[in-house]
Amino acid sequence: MYTLKFAQYNNTMKEVMSEEGTLENIVDRALDRKPTAEDKKHLKNAEDWAKYAFDNDKEYYVTFFKGGEPIACVNNYFRKISVTFLTYNNGELFIYLYMIYNKEKDSHNKDVDGKIFLRQIELYDEDADKRITNKVLFRDNGIMNVETITETKRPEFGMNYEEKETQVNLSHNWLRKPQNYTDYEYLFDYQNILKPEYLDLP
Structure with missing residues (x-):
């Protein structure tokens, strides 16, 4: 159903990078240009790096394609998993949904093994007339904080900001952890993951 490329989506360039370019970015940014001897053994091939990174809590990317078009880019790194959902808008790749899951054991999931927690949605x-951004943050105390930014482009530029907080049940924010380095398709079912009280989604 899906084809995979172990590559990063570049939002500045509005394109999925090459696997080679993605590995170069990982070396520069995630490894601070100081890969270990063991890292270097796996940096010769993007899929080999992904397998190694998954098992050793290092950063890697995998982009999923359907019908030849990129639909989602997953970034798995030490503390979090992010899923960037992509579509075409006026001929350019466009991010319409961004979801962040915490996977580390800390104050909010110290007693939960094998789970990830949906922490943030954008x-x-x-x-042509406006851009609307909804940023949702789920706090440990069950509060959902929603920021809505509306940027008007025409007839003249303007910006409006709104913020609200709501008490929600966070029990359904818990999902199982990925079982291997490509096990992310279940995270694409955002219409069931995001409950109606979170956001209205198409």
Whole structure:
């Protein structure tokens, strides 16, 4: 159903990078240009790096394609997993949904093994007249904080900011951890992961 490329989506360039370019970015940024001898053994091939990174809590990317078009880019790194959902808008790749899961054991999931926690959502909508960004953060005490930023482009530029907080049940924010380095398709079912009280989604 899906084809995979172990590559990063570059939002500045509006394109999925090459696997070679992605590995170069990982060396420069995640490894601070100081890969270990063991790292170097696996940096010759992007999929080999992904397998190694998954098992050793290092950063890697995998982009999923359907019908030849990129639909989601997953970034798995030490503390978090992020899923960037992609579509085409006026001929350019566009991020319409971004979801972040915590996977480390800390104050909010110290007693939960084998789980990840949906911590943050960003939803984007844009047309010729305006761009709307909804940023949702789930706090440990069950509070959902929602920031809505509306940027008006025409007839003249303007910006409006709103913020609200709501008490929600976070029990359904817990999902199982990926079992291997490509096990992410279950995270694409955002319409069931995001409950109706979170956001209205298409």
